[in-house]
Amino acid sequence: MVKESEASGGLEWRINMPDGSSKILVPESMPRTRVCGALQGVLMGFLSNFWGFIHKAWNLGLNDPKKFFHCIKVGLALCLVSVFYYMRPLYHGVGGNAMWAVMTVVVVFEYTVGATLCKCVNRTIGTCLAGALGVGVHWIASQSGDFEPIVLQVSVFLLAAAATFSRFIPSVKARFDYGAMIFILTFSLVSVSGYRVEKLFELAHERLSTIAIGTSICVITTMLFFPVWAGSELHNLIKNNMEKLADSLDGCVADYFANDVNANNVKTEAPNKILLGYKCVLGSNATEESLANFARWEPAHGGFNFGHPWKEYLKVGASLRSCAYCIEALNGSINSGAKAPDVLKAHFSKFCLRLSSSSSAVVKELSTVINTMTKSTKIHLLVQEMNNAVQELQNALKSFSEQSITSVTVPKLEESDNGAVKAKTSPALVQIVALVTVSSLLMEIAARTEEIAEAVNSLAKKAEFKVESDEKSKQIHNPKALTR
Amino acid sequence: MVKESEASGGLEWRINMPDGSSKILVPESMPRTRVCGALQGVLMGFLSNFWGFIHKAWNLGLNDPKKFFHCIKVGLALCLVSVFYYMRPLYHGVGGNAMWAVMTVVVVFEYTVGATLCKCVNRTIGTCLAGALGVGVHWIASQSGDFEPIVLQVSVFLLAAAATFSRFIPSVKARFDYGAMIFILTFSLVSVSGYRVEKLFELAHERLSTIAIGTSICVITTMLFFPVWAGSELHNLIKNNMEKLADSLDGCVADYFANDVNANNVKTEAPNKILLGYKCVLGSNATEESLANFARWEPAHGGFNFGHPWKEYLKVGASLRSCAYCIEALNGSINSGAKAPDVLKAHFSKFCLRLSSSSSAVVKELSTVINTMTKSTKIHLLVQEMNNAVQELQNALKSFSEQSITSVTVPKLEESDNGAVKAKTSPALVQIVALVTVSSLLMEIAARTEEIAEAVNSLAKKAEFKVESDEKSKQIHNPKALTR
Numbered sequence: 001m002v003k004e005s006e007a008s009g010g011l012e013w014r015i016n017m018p019d020g021s022s023k024i025l026v027p028e029s030m031p032r033t034r035v036c037g038a039l040q041g042v043l044m045g046f047l048s049n050f051w052g053f054i055h056k057a058w059n060l061g062l063n064d065p066k067k068f069f070h071c072i073k074v075g076l077a078l079c080l081v082s083v084f085y086y087m088r089p090l091y092h093g094v095g096g097n098a099m100w101a102v103m104t105v106v107v108v109f110e111y112t113v114g115a116t117l118c119k120c121v122n123r124t125i126g127t128c129l130a131g132a133l134g135v136g137v138h139w140i141a142s143q144s145g146d147f148e149p150i151v152l153q154v155s156v157f158l159l160a161a162a163a164t165f166s167r168f169i170p171s172v173k174a175r176f177d178y179g180a181m182i183f184i185l186t187f188s189l190v191s192v193s194g195y196r197v198e199k200l201f202e203l204a205h206e207r208l209s210t211i212a213i214g215t216s217i218c219v220i221t222t223m224l225f226f227p228v229w230a231g232s233e234l235h236n237l238i239k240n241n242m243e244k245l246a247d248s249l250d251g252c253v254a255d256y257f258a259n260d261v262n263a264n265n266v267k268t269e270a271p272n273k274i275l276l277g278y279k280c281v282l283g284s285n286a287t288e289e290s291l292a293n294f295a296r297w298e299p300a301h302g303g304f305n306f307g308h309p310w311k312e313y314l315k316v317g318a319s320l321r322s323c324a325y326c327i328e329a330l331n332g333s334i335n336s337g338a339k340a341p342d343v344l345k346a347h348f349s350k351f352c353l354r355l356s357s358s359s360s361a362v363v364k365e366l367s368t369v370i371n372t373m374t375k376s377t378k379i380h381l382l383v384q385e386m387n388n389a390v391q392e393l394q395n396a397l398k399s400f401s402e403q404s405i406t407s408v409t410v411p412k413l414e415e416s417d418n419g420a421v422k423a424k425t426s427p428a429l430v431q432i433v434a435l436v437t438v439s440s441l442l443m444e445i446a447a448r449t450e451e452i453a454e455a456v457n458s459l460a461k462k463a464e465f466k467v468e469s470d471e472k473s474k475q476i477h478n479p480k481a482l483t484r
Numbered sequence: 485m486v487k488e489s490e491a492s493g494g495l496e497w498r499i500n501m502p503d504g505s506s507k508i509l510v511p512e513s514m515p516r517t518r519v520c521g522a523l524q525g526v527l528m529g530f531l532s533n534f535w536g537f538i539h540k541a542w543n544l545g546l547n548d549p550k551k552f553f554h555c556i557k558v559g560l561a562l563c564l565v566s567v568f569y570y571m572r573p574l575y576h577g578v579g580g581n582a583m584w585a586v587m588t589v590v591v592v593f594e595y596t597v598g599a600t601l602c603k604c605v606n607r608t609i610g611t612c613l614a615g616a617l618g619v620g621v622h623w624i625a626s627q628s629g630d631f632e633p634i635v636l637q638v639s640v641f642l643l644a645a646a647a648t649f650s651r652f653i654p655s656v657k658a659r660f661d662y663g664a665m666i667f668i669l670t671f672s673l674v675s676v677s678g679y680r681v682e683k684l685f686e687l688a689h690e691r692l693s694t695i696a697i698g699t700s701i702c703v704i705t706t707m708l709f710f711p712v713w714a715g716s717e718l719h720n721l722i723k724n725n726m727e728k729l730a731d732s733l734d735g736c737v738a739d740y741f742a743n744d745v746n747a748n749n750v751k752t753e754a755p756n757k758i759l760l761g762y763k764c765v766l767g768s769n770a771t772e773e774s775l776a777n778f779a780r781w782e783p784a785h786g787g788f789n790f791g792h793p794w795k796e797y798l799k800v801g802a803s804l805r806s807c808a809y810c811i812e813a814l815n816g817s818i819n820s821g822a823k824a825p826d827v828l829k830a831h832f833s834k835f836c837l838r839l840s841s842s843s844s845a846v847v848k849e850l851s852t853v854i855n856t857m858t859k860s861t862k863i864h865l866l867v868q869e870m871n872n873a874v875q876e877l878q879n880a881l882k883s884f885s886e887q888s889i890t891s892v893t894v895p896k897l898e899e900s901d902n903g904a905v906k907a908k909t910s911p912a913l914v915q916i917v918a919l920v921t922v923s924s925l926l927m928e929i930a931a932r933t934e935e936i937a938e939a940v941n942s943l944a945k946k947a948e949f950k951v952e953s954d955e956k957s958k959q960i961h962n963p964k965a966l967t968r
Contacts, residue, residue, distance in 0.1 A: 057653050067652050074648040075641035078668070082640060082676040086633055099673060106669040149570055156566060157559035164555040169541050184562070185590040189583055192566040282809075286770040325766075328806070329813030332928045397917055433881055433924050440921035444816045 069226040074109055077221040081105045081214060097206045104214025109222065113301075114230035114294030116222045119178050120215040121297070126182030127211060131204045133159070134190030138200065141191075152191050160184045174293050230294035231304050234313050235370065237291065241284060241320055242367035242452075244277030246360035248327055249445065251275040253356035256334045256438060257349040275331075281324040288317045303373050304463075312459035316370075319455045323363075323448040330441045333434055340435040348435055351396045355389040355442045359449045362386050366456045373465045383453055390446050393439055553710040558593055561705040565589045565698060581690045588698025593706065597785075598714035598778030600706045603662050604699040605781065610666030611695060615688045617643070618674030622684065625675075636675050644668045658777050714778035715788050718797050719854065721775065725768060725804055726851035726936075728761030730844035732811055733929065735759040737840035740818045740922060741833035759815070765808040772801045787857050788947075796943035800854075803939045807847075807932040814925045817918055824919040832919055835880045839873040839926045843933045846870050850940045859949045867937055874930050877923055 061068045084090045084098040108119040141151040163180045166172045172180065186207075190200060222228075251274045295310045340348075362382045369376045459465075545552045568574045568582040592603045625635040647664045650656045656664065674684060706712075735758045779794045824832075846866045853860045943949075 053653075057649070060652060061649065067649065071645040071648040074668075075645040078640050078644045078672050079637050082637065082672065085676045099677070102672050102676065103669060106665060106672060153563050153566065156562050160562045161555040161559040164558040165541070165545065165551065168544060168551050169537075181590060184558075185587060188562050188566065188586050188590060192569045192586065193583070283769060285767060322812070325809045325812040326816060328809040329925060329928065332810060332932070333924060433920055436917055436920045437924035440817060440820075440917050441813060444813065444820060447820065448816070 066226065066228050070111055070228065073221050073225055076225070077105050077109055077217050078102070080217050080221070084213070097210050100207055100210035101214040101217075104211050105218055108215060109218050112228050112230035112233060112291070112294050113222050114291075114296070114298040116218055117297040118175070118294055120219060122176060122179030123182050123211060124208075124215065126179040127186045127207065130183040130186035131190055131207070134187045135200055135204070137187075137191050156188055156191055159187055163187075174289075227301070229298055229301050229304075230291045231298050231308060231310065232302055234288060234291035234295055234310065235304075237284060237288065238313050238316055238320070239367050239370045241281045241317070242363050242370065244274075245281055245320055245324060245327070246363040246367070247274045248276070248278040248324075249356055249363070250360045251277075252327060252331055252334060253352055253438070253442070257345060257353060278324040278327045278331075281320050282328065284317065285321065288314055309459060309462040312455070312462055316452065316455040316459055319448065319452045323445060323452060326441055326445045326448060330438065330445070333437045333441065340431050344432060344435060348393075348396060348439065351389070351393040352439060352442055355386070355393050355446060358382065358386040358389045359442070359446050362449050362453060366453060369456055369460060369465070373463070375460050375465045375467050377468055379453060379457075383450060386446050386449065390443050393443065397436070397439060550710065550712050554595055554712065557705050557709055560709070561589050561593055561701050562586070564701050564705070568697070581694050584691055584694035585698040585701075588695050589702055592699060593702050596712050596714035596717060596775070596778050597706050598775075598780070598782045600702055601781040602659070602778055604703060606660060606663030607666050607695060608692075608699065610663040611670045611692065614667040614670035615674055615691075618671045619684055619688070621671075621675050640672055640675055643671055647671075658773075711785070713782055713785050713788075714775045715782050715792060715794065716786055718772065718775040718779055718794065719788075721768060721772065722797050722800055722804070723851050723854045725765045725801070726847050726854065728764055729804055729808060729811070730847040730851070731758045732760070732762040732808075733840055733847070734844045735761075736811060736815055736818060737836055737922070737926070741829060741837060762808040762811045762815075765804050766812065768801065769805065772798055793943060793946040796939070796946055800936065800939040800943055803932065803936045807929060807936060810925055810929045810932060814922060814929070817921045817925065820918060824915050828916060828919060832877075832880060832923065835873070835877040836923060836926055839870070839877050839930060842866065842870040842873045843926070843930050846933050846937060850937060853940055853944060853949070857947070857949045859944050859951050861952055863937060863941075867934060870930050870933065874927050877927065881920070881923060 081098075081101050084101055090098075104123065108116060108123060110116045110119060137152065137155045141148045141155075144151050163184045167177055167180045190204075193200075255275065292310045292314050295308070298304075300306045362379070365376055365379050365382050369379065565582075565585050568585055574582075588607065592600060592607060594600045594603060621636065621639045625632045625639075628635050647668045651661055651664045674688075677684075677687075739759060776794045776798050779792070782788075784790045846863070849860055849863050849866050853863065
């Protein structure tokens, strides 16, 4: 215990010891103690923050070891390219411009093979095109005497503005964004540099050879050591999203109908994570598009031939998202609080659960189709089953007023003044709004699941997925199995 | 008419003239004509494609003239920096390394001020940090005698791998992705280059001054001539998304209830575009996040102070999206085809239309709040009105079986064997599934609209939006006006 007391004009600090005595603290030691304490606190806080950060980062890598491999690959490529500095013959071979090779490696090396190839091609084409144009403009300018700087400036202005504008055009941006930047860079450097044309050719040769060295080191490293193919990543992303969607759907509906049975049980975290799996699907648009763009640059790999229909994956992704929107709304209605009577819920649960599980079975089968790249013979049956489940749910809704209301809440009938008999089913009806909405959304989800099936079917056709070998004969007898 | 006939072992081409005579074509002129025609076709096709591309690109610019200005700014900045090549004193002032200044301008100049500033700061910090570290490592390596290349290689490998890994960490990626790349680049160049340390200091000085020149030209150009602030763009994006959402909601519901009145009228394209406005909201996640990231780098501008709570805009955006998901599901249910009887629809249309228009009124008022950066005094009333509309719709659902069924489809009552009276309201019930779903989704949308209101309210508080001056006294008497 520290006590502060003002005595004889000075500040005095006392510590009451546990044995009752008190001890006066020497004043000048105080600030030091405090400062030390504060410093220690700050330091500990910083260290614990830093440790937390490192820990999180490490887990990030552990969850996806490909990230670690990528880092190692970047280090390796840089070590390889830096050999050019140590081997004098190599160094002089590129006119002492080994710097450009290092720069190329750092700038061009990306996580996926497709992105790396895209940047390599862009860098090479951009440099060649701009170099040739730059030399041409340089020559024209040198012929124009006093106007040389003006010709150069105007050409830089116009071409830079045009190339910058091209970067706004979506189709150019998707494929040649980096190339346009390199074009502006090289053109400005060449046309402005003020070298003689002969010197420029020499420079161009050196720059191109360094770029060739850099890009080939990148391509070799990225493709030979644990390659990360944008195509495979896209393929797996779509497959995983399908599985998450199916689990979410199952989870949501089961959760809704099981709600009252164990309403008092605190829900565990794990199922919640499954329930919210559809949120991954909602936000994966940008990733899918960039992966599809990069995948087009990749050569044949794994089961994917050159010219694999990557755009079809985007369509599958879009149909998955359209289904996920409905699951979002479903989740909203489920949590909206309006409770249906237990007996009614129990009555409908069988139809709703059947529909949701048959929908999710379709989605899971489709994810298997994508995973194994094998056309499924079962999918026709599963879709049929889902449609039957929709029909049954609709029938249940049709027969609802006949059976359920009477059996659950016997309607009070009252005679009105004019003698007409009114059925007072109102409490039942307002209570079932949520139930009807869940049913209706489930039917909408089934419709959208069929769209997913169509998108996957179109992908399977265009990508020429193989046919299940053991079921081959069946497939031949029933060629329409996948058309539906 | 051209006729081909084989006569006397050779190929003969004849044209039958309109007057009945026929003319033999000289054989060698034929392929030329054909080739010319084909070439002309290809050329025309190419030209029309090219013209279409240019036309589309031009329209892209016309729709957003800021894009044209950006291109002009890039050209201008490049012209400014190239002056360093023409003015000999300036050129020699940076040791003939004006190239780095040009490179900095090309690489760093981005569309928004925030992105440009972010890259400028990243480039400067990355270069400084890596330069200092590189010189240190260089010195250590030079002390280690024969092991010099090994020390250098190991350090490049380790630091490049570590910096690459840091780019995977979301918080680093959002702010310092470019800086990490520049760090790797500079460190590799410095530690590998093999220069003596004195020479390195000189190089570092030159490189830093060229970067300073390049970045300052970029910053001046981007901030003085028609600046595009990431903050304002984000602000406007959110505002426009709100308006689109409100219009979509209004349009969807009005379209559903007006469906039968003019079912035979072919719908015009324009309303369809409005109807699908919510799709813009669905896909704007990535744009919002990058804009918010860049906005944090910007100084005070317009009505935005330094430290404006940009993160709150992301929350508003997320709540808008959550509302848009419901509108998507609503749109799905509306188009699902199940038709409710006209009289029922007419009965519910008044409640649904009232709810949708009061929800969209709330959203529109919130967009005005954001647009004018003024707290609204009406919003409390509007939310209240929306909640009343929800209540009314719920009451309508409650009283539905009493009023509507009897008035619309008088229930057939039949005596069953055990004497209980059953109300046969089933045809009406299955028909109203869509209607009930629309109502329920509208209520869910109202709930999510309240969340938008809360998010905007939190933004208004943190950003200290001003209070409507003419209503100030009212606001003081009713301080809770915005708390709801």
